[in-house]
Amino acid sequence: MLSFLLHARRWLSGALLALAATAQAQPAAVTVTDLAGRTVRVPAQVDRVLLGEGRLLPALAVFDKDDPVRRVVAMMGEFEQLDAPGYAQWARRFPQVDKVPRVGRGSSGSFSDEQAIALRPQVAILGLAGGHGPSERDREILARLEAAGVAVVFIDFRHDPLVNTPRSMQLLGEVLGKRAEAEAFVQFWRAQLALVTQRLAQARPEAPTVFLENRVGLSEGCCDTMVGLVGKLLDAAGARNVAQGLIPGEAGTLNPEFLIARQPRYYIGTGIGALATAHKTPLRVVLGADATPEAAQASLARAVQRRGIAQLEAVREGRAYAMWHHFYNSPFNVVAVQAFAKWLHPELFAGLDPRATLQTMYERFQPIALEGTYWTALRP
Amino acid sequence: MTLAARYRRFAALRRWLLAALAAALCATLALDLATGPSGMPLADVAAGLLRPAALPLEQRIILWEVRLPYAVMALLVGASLGLAGAEMQTALNNPLASPFTLGLSAAAAVGASAAVVGGFTLMAFGENLAVPLSAFAGAAAATLLIQLLAWRYGATVDTVVLFGIALLFSFEALLWLMQFIADSNALQQIVFWSMGSLARATWNKIGLVACVLLLCALWSARSAWLLTALRAGEDQARSFGIAVERLRLVTLLRVSLLAATALSFVGTIGFVGLVGPHMARLLLGEDHRYYLPGSALAGALMLSGASILSKTLVPGVVLPIGIITALVGVPLFMALVLARRRDA
Amino acid sequence: MSAGLELRGLGAGYPRRPVLEGLDLEPIMPGALVALVGPNAVGKSTLLKAIAGLRPVRGQVLLDGTDLATLGPRERLRRVGYLPQALPQASSLVAYEALLSALRASRGDWSGAQREAAIARVFATLGLEALALRPLNELSGGQRQMIGLAQVLARAPRLLLLDEPTSALDLRWQLQVLQAVRALVREGQALALVAVHDLNLALRFCDHIVVLGQGQPHNRLLAAGRPAEVLTPALLRSAYGVRARIEHCSQGHPLVLADEAISLTDDTP
Numbered sequence: 001m002l003s004f005l006l007h008a009r010r011w012l013s014g015a016l017l018a019l020a021a022t023a024q025a026q027p028a029a030v031t032v033t034d035l036a037g038r039t040v041r042v043p044a045q046v047d048r049v050l051l052g053e054g055r056l057l058p059a060l061a062v063f064d065k066d067d068p069v070r071r072v073v074a075m076m077g078e079f080e081q082l083d084a085p086g087y088a089q090w091a092r093r094f095p096q097v098d099k100v101p102r103v104g105r106g107s108s109g110s111f112s113d114e115q116a117i118a119l120r121p122q123v124a125i126l127g128l129a130g131g132h133g134p135s136e137r138d139r140e141i142l143a144r145l146e147a148a149g150v151a152v153v154f155i156d157f158r159h160d161p162l163v164n165t166p167r168s169m170q171l172l173g174e175v176l177g178k179r180a181e182a183e184a185f186v187q188f189w190r191a192q193l194a195l196v197t198q199r200l201a202q203a204r205p206e207a208p209t210v211f212l213e214n215r216v217g218l219s220e221g222c223c224d225t226m227v228g229l230v231g232k233l234l235d236a237a238g239a240r241n242v243a244q245g246l247i248p249g250e251a252g253t254l255n256p257e258f259l260i261a262r263q264p265r266y267y268i269g270t271g272i273g274a275l276a277t278a279h280k281t282p283l284r285v286v287l288g289a290d291a292t293p294e295a296a297q298a299s300l301a302r303a304v305q306r307r308g309i310a311q312l313e314a315v316r317e318g319r320a321y322a323m324w325h326h327f328y329n330s331p332f333n334v335v336a337v338q339a340f341a342k343w344l345h346p347e348l349f350a351g352l353d354p355r356a357t358l359q360t361m362y363e364r365f366q367p368i369a370l371e372g373t374y375w376t377a378l379r380p
Numbered sequence: 381m382t383l384a385a386r387y388r389r390f391a392a393l394r395r396w397l398l399a400a401l402a403a404a405l406c407a408t409l410a411l412d413l414a415t416g417p418s419g420m421p422l423a424d425v426a427a428g429l430l431r432p433a434a435l436p437l438e439q440r441i442i443l444w445e446v447r448l449p450y451a452v453m454a455l456l457v458g459a460s461l462g463l464a465g466a467e468m469q470t471a472l473n474n475p476l477a478s479p480f481t482l483g484l485s486a487a488a489a490v491g492a493s494a495a496v497v498g499g500f501t502l503m504a505f506g507e508n509l510a511v512p513l514s515a516f517a518g519a520a521a522a523t524l525l526i527q528l529l530a531w532r533y534g535a536t537v538d539t540v541v542l543f544g545i546a547l548l549f550s551f552e553a554l555l556w557l558m559q560f561i562a563d564s565n566a567l568q569q570i571v572f573w574s575m576g577s578l579a580r581a582t583w584n585k586i587g588l589v590a591c592v593l594l595l596c597a598l599w600s601a602r603s604a605w606l607l608t609a610l611r612a613g614e615d616q617a618r619s620f621g622i623a624v625e626r627l628r629l630v631t632l633l634r635v636s637l638l639a640a641t642a643l644s645f646v647g648t649i650g651f652v653g654l655v656g657p658h659m660a661r662l663l664l665g666e667d668h669r670y671y672l673p674g675s676a677l678a679g680a681l682m683l684s685g686a687s688i689l690s691k692t693l694v695p696g697v698v699l700p701i702g703i704i705t706a707l708v709g710v711p712l713f714m715a716l717v718l719a720r721r722r723d724a
Numbered sequence: 725m726s727a728g729l730e731l732r733g734l735g736a737g738y739p740r741r742p743v744l745e746g747l748d749l750e751p752i753m754p755g756a757l758v759a760l761v762g763p764n765a766v767g768k769s770t771l772l773k774a775i776a777g778l779r780p781v782r783g784q785v786l787l788d789g790t791d792l793a794t795l796g797p798r799e800r801l802r803r804v805g806y807l808p809q810a811l812p813q814a815s816s817l818v819a820y821e822a823l824l825s826a827l828r829a830s831r832g833d834w835s836g837a838q839r840e841a842a843i844a845r846v847f848a849t850l851g852l853e854a855l856a857l858r859p860l861n862e863l864s865g866g867q868r869q870m871i872g873l874a875q876v877l878a879r880a881p882r883l884l885l886l887d888e889p890t891s892a893l894d895l896r897w898q899l900q901v902l903q904a905v906r907a908l909v910r911e912g913q914a915l916a917l918v919a920v921h922d923l924n925l926a927l928r929f930c931d932h933i934v935v936l937g938q939g940q941p942h943n944r945l946l947a948a949g950r951p952a953e954v955l956t957p958a959l960l961r962s963a964y965g966v967r968a969r970i971e972h973c974s975q976g977h978p979l980v981l982a983d984e985a986i987s988l989t990d991d992t993p
Contacts, residue, residue: 112698
């Protein structure tokens with residue numbers, strides 16, 4: 001009797017193994033729910049991807065460290081436009097990225113659905129309504145892509161970064177069949193965020209007021225600000241955004257008189273300047289892949305001399321900082337939260353080293369080295 | 381040859397010119413279908429039209445869901461704007477009249493912006509019709525205002541044109557207000573809407589525009605002789621028993637319907653309603669039996685050509701079509717004006 | 725049933741300013757070419773428009789015994805043809821098309837053949853065949869005026885109301901137009917009421933003359949009758965405020981010779 005049972009078990013497990021083997025021989029499609037709430041069927045083996053924003057390349061690189069460009073058959077062209085030094089760093093390491101066909105330039109209106117379809121991607125990875133690529137509102141374009149057999153998947157790093165960044169990375173992991181890499185990233189990301197949020201929850205310090213200036217130097221005067229995008233990262237670091245409740249939507253303009261009357265405790269501007277073109281845009285703050293710490297600080301010092309900003313107490317007393325703007329659309333945004341926390345609550349986060357966090361993230365999750373400066377302070 | 385026979389030959393020439401315009405339109409349509417960033421060879425295009433199943437899936441989608449809707453929409457919108465412009469220029473006795481002049485485009489833009497800023501959604505026939513419907517409502521509101529003002533204060537040419545210009549400025553100001561309160565995403569959408577784009581063309585929308593065009597074309601055909609009589613002079617037309625003010629108001633109503641429908645689906649496209657009628661007038665004169673269809677054909681030709689240019693001017697990029705019509709329309713208009721002056 | 729044109733107590737003008745009031749005109753028999761004269765702004769155009777039905781009118785306008793006000797617009801157009809003072813517009817419309825559209829609008833009951841015949845006839849009468857296929861914007865003001873006249877004459881109405889049809893015409897065409905209108909009126913036993921400024925033309929061609937004059941509170945009929953009888957120096961003085969003589973030319977036709985404008989304070993006869 002016993003021997004019969006043993007044999008049966010072996011037979012059963014053998015049969016199960018055989019079944020499993022046949023199941024793997026025909027890979028089934030995966031059904032995912034994306035960040036726009038859409039249910040999408042994605043092929044199990046994804047080799048041809050369209051990037052709805054060129055700046056999603058670093059996120060993709062988390063899963064394809066050896067060659068992030070190998071799956072990309074088409075991409076939008078805003079990466080090289082908006083973050084030239086960053087793109088240059090990628091192109092130096094992976095020159096084939098220059099040859100990837102562009103299906104549009106910097107704005108969602110320039111997207112060519114005909115070209116996209118002709119390049120036969122299996123999956124199109126798009127970002128939720130950002131203005132720099134096709135969005136969930138472009139129903140006609142989505143309908144055409146889907147009719148041509150392209151699985152359209154939405155991710156998001158900008159509208160709700162703290163919730164959607166891990167979800168987006170997990171979704172990418174499912175779509176690309178790299179769940180393990182996704183989990184590794186998400187775990188690290190969550191841990192780094194928790195370092196800030198947990199300590200804030202315990203210590204409950206008072207939230208200092210902050211004026212967050214949006215894309216310093218882009219418009220002539222003052223005072224563009226955001227409550228969404230980078231503003232959300234700022235909120236997580238225990239700050240009170242002076243524009244909260246005043247701006248409808250994610251970004252807007254404040255009256256400079258209001259700022260002077262309100263006198264926020266801290267000034268933080270976001271930088272969109274590049275060292276190579278700094279002479280053409282002298283009012284921008286130089287941050288990013290080609291920025292040196294000296295250039296970053298000098299450009300911040302210059303930028304806060306503008307009328308309306310120079311008079312703020314925060315600037316006169318040296319509580320002025322700048323952050324790389326493109327953290328608003330990057331899975332490495334947790335590093336910005338840490339830097340904010342360190343500036344706003346220095347005693348609480350004395351031991352925190354955001355630069356080391358970023359360094360580790362690059363080493364573990366990116367095929368390129370960390371180059372450049374991504375934040376700076378008026379008084380280091 | 382008797383006078384009647386001479387006239388018959390004269391009219392026959394007009395009909396041949398109309399046919400030539402139609403033939404030219406077929407040619408631009410074919411060229412429009414054959415151009416595009418994916419570089420589909422002409423043979424494949426022809427094969428795909430006759431037997432869709434012969435093409436691989438992507439090419440089939442490109443042909444039937446991208447190129448064909450764009451090309452057909454360009455045709456229909458161009459024809460609508462050309463017809464509307466011709467009727468407006470006659471009704472207002474002003475060669476500079478166009479759907480812009482009465483503030484229709486600005487009103488449509490305000491309507492569209494309101495929908496974008498408010499984030500409204502209205503699903504019908506599987507499309508989000510909130511923006512087109514709002515745009516149409518804006519243009520309809522402008523029309524209603526003009527009709528009310530004209531009915532109350534008199535529908536002479538001067539009054540209507542002045543009301544129209546006042547509305548134009550008012551709606552432009554409202555549009556700026558909308559842009560001011562819009563967040564950056566909405567703002568970008570509004571700006572792109574103002575540049576005109578065929579990218580939102582779907583077969584359902586094409587059906588709608590085609591229906592309205594057909595309806596208005598038949599309707600205007602009934603007034604063709606009355607409008608022709610108007611060209612010899614308003615007093616003269618009145619002396620033949622034509623109710624000139626009523627004719628003007630009804631014509632403007634029809635113009636608004638045509639222009640509003642076309643604009644609400646493709647955004648602001650200028651100069652077609654201005655230049656198309658001038659082209660038709662040069663070729664066909666002002667007998668509205670030929671002038672009206674000629675204007676529609678000329679408008680369709682212009683927009684079809686603009687569609688081709690928008691795809692081929694800068695390789696790899698599709699320029700918004702409103703930019704092309706403005707860039708090409710202005711020198712074309714100048715050339716037409718100079719040609720007329722040299723004749724006279 | 726009495727034939728001819730008769731006005732009974734006609735009043736016309738603008739809502740706040742009646743120009744003419746209580747105008748009575750004895751029946752004018754068919755076959756007559758009637759001149760309508762008077763100083764500027766006395767109401768000649770208003771009278772013609774009122775009879776044509778283009779302005780609101782009080783009183784009665786009787787044509788062949790029928791009050792025109794009782795007719796529908798189609799019937800009215802069949803009988804009455806009004807030529808406005810303004811010249812046809814200089815558009816790209818060709819002359820033939822202008823006439824076609826006029827006929828289609830005013831005589832919708834006619835067939836294509838009838839229209840063709842009418843147009844051919846009126847172009848021949850007025851000598852305009854060479855202009856038939858030329859666009860209006862290539863024609864001079866005088867030529868356009870002729871086309872405008874052709875538009876009205878083409879449908880050969882019973883009553884012609886012409887408002888200064890010779891204002892832009894040269895000497896020859898002035899004569900040609902009035903000759904043609906007089907011939908048409910006589911052959912078809914129709915009536916024509918023509919507003920003119922040139923009194924000598926009126927004397928030459930018209931069988932009947934109606935003189936309007938200014939007055940308070942509204943303008944009035946000063947005289948009506950045969951031109952040679954009606955036009956006297958006294959009438960010319962009270963109507964126009966000019967000192968003029970009536971003399972006969974070497975052919976025996978009466979001519980009006982105006983000597984000078986009388987200032988309003990001058991009282992010498």
